[in-house]
Amino acid sequence: MRLTGIAPLPFFGSAVVSLALIAFAILNPDAASALFQVANDWVLREMGWFYMLAVGGFVIFLLCLAISPLGNVRLGPDESVPDYSYGTWIAMLFSAGMGIGIVFYGVAEPIMHFSNPPDAAPGSPQAARDALSITFFHWGVHAWAIYAVMGLALAYFGFRRGEPLVIRSAFRPLLGDRVNGPLGDMIDIFAVVGTLAGLSTSLGLGVAQLNATGAYLFGLPQTINIQLGLIAVVTLLATLTVATGLDNGIRRLSEFILILSFVLMGLILILGPTQFLLQAFVENIGLYIDSFVTRTFHIYAYEPTDWVGSWTLFYWAWWMSWSPFVGLFIARISRGRTIRQFLLGVLFAPAGFSCIWFTIFGDLAIWQDLNVAGGAISRTVAENMPIALFAVFEYLPASAWLAWLAGLLVAIYFVTASDAGALVIAMITSKGDEEPVLWLRVFWALTCGGVAGGLLLAGGLDAVEMAAVIAAAPLSIVMVFMCFGIWKGLTDEVALTASAALPAAPLIxxxxxxxxxxxxxxxxxxxxxxxxxxxxxxxxxxxxxxxxxxxxxxxxxxxxxxxxxxxxxxxxxxxxxxxxxxxxxxxxxxxxxxxxxxxxxxxxxxxxxxxxxxxxxxxxxxxxxxxxxxxxxxxxxxxxxxxxxxxxxxx
Known part of the structure; x- marks a missing residue:
């Protein structure tokens, strides 16, 4: 087989790093786990402040850009139109962004903040309020601002300025033609490795949730061997899906899972304490807005705690390590939209969906824990987090049907995340080709599954999560410079528009x-x-x-x-x-x-x-x-x- 359609150094460099990581994790899992722990602790200790400052800066930068006249610039030629309708576009954004995560953490995170809050008495009304406010903060605008920085840079330079749809293109205003050399290759390799780490985190959470579904429905044991088998099965399904391309595979699955998600939320809303959930949603929105600025920069400098590293910093690192994947994917599907449309859609539509989801599942879990479960849900989450969702179903009618729907949702989220990730990595390692050759897409789909499996062997979910934190360190710096590149490129648009006012030369x-x-x-x-x-x-x-x-x-x-x-x-x-x-x-x-x-x-x-x-x-x-x-x-x-x-x- 001839290796055609690739960028040699990004492909081989990324492949060697990925395969070496798989081999190291499989052959010496104890050493791999220890190494990940040391690196993870160093990153959180030395770079935590930078993660918080960078993400706050991303939010401010993007909101200012959205309301400025530069928001009218189109991601493509001036007469271009979007490739997808709003509904399809948002469905594809969300399914690739954090679908597995909200199912896994939908009950678990609010309950954990409720039973072990950072700033309130456990189990108190204030702890309940803080639990949802913190969860909204972790999964809301800040998370999508990280994706939007990467996506905007790629869409602008790729579709507006004709650069290849790869990470290095965003650095042309800063590095000039040097982006075509080894420096640009290294940027793309960082992007691929970070994508694999972030994707492995989602796949690790997804396989744990799938295993929990099997345990609840069929009595399947929750073991590493079972989870490795599930990764193998879903990776094969993802390989088949990624081979069909963006429009035929990922698009249809994305639309289906968005509909399925609303069906599941609607059933929970009807079967649960409906009035309480509606009231809680209104209050949660107010709490989120009220604490937006405070939480953005709250790193507990005056009262040091491990909580911020285990939660907020982990999430910021996870989103940043995954940002090349999600950013490139949302850029790929956003051609033709204006910057304002892109930013308002990316920042608020999926974040709004997440807020509805966490209110329905998180507040339901808290209400049940206080009223009918007698603290059983909190104990279940503390002992076995993946089973948290099914602990809530136990107190609702038709629990088995709800479990089947949730299991189907996780399986499809798993497939769409894996195949979208493989497509994006294939694009990065093929000089930005929007339709990479089939063998390359298949190779990266299999590699994504291999990395997730290797990290599970090296220490389970903890190792998977630590890999994301470590991979985010270089990418956080890269993304800050991306913001400068975007600003420099857009300010050139002002002068270009003025020069275009000159009368055109007549045709000959x-x-x-x-x-x-x-x-x-x-x-x-x-x-x-x-x-x-x-x-x-x-x-x-x-x-x-x-x-x-x-x-x-x-x-x-x-x-x-x-x-x-x-x-x-x-x-x-x-x-x-x-x-x-x-x-x-x-x-x-x-x-x-x-x-x-x-x-x-x-x-x-x-x-x-x-x-x-x-x-x-x-x-x-x-x-x-x-x-x-x-x-x-x-x-x-x-x-x-x-x-x-x-x-x-x-x-």
Missing amino acids: GEGSASWRRRLGAIVSHPGKRQVTEFIDRTVTQALDAVQAELARRGHGGEIAREDDAVILRIDLGEGISDFLYRVQPVSRPIPSFALTDAARGEGGRNRYYRAEVFLAQGSRGYDIFGYDREEIIADVVAHYDRYLHYLSLRP
């Missing part, structure tokens, strides 16, 4: 043959081969002519090829950014109104290619397929004129 060759040829190109929906040939011939000839004329006038310019793209680069001197005019094939869906039999063409295809123009600031959003040589030259000259004006406006 407006005779009958010219307009007929252009009209034919607009309605033809060409394939990749046609567009590539057009770039190789007509576009290259036009850029050669411009470069030759510049040379004759004593200006530096060069033509370069990069994959299927052709690039004209004009050197403007030391310390001044070069002018770039790049033309490359870009795949787009054929619009529904154009999907006639003739448009579908070869084999019923529903995508076509455009010869899109990219400048240094990204895609200009228009197609020059069908332009003749003189028209392309006129387009280059017009953009060069605008770029010189743009430079004069920069601060």
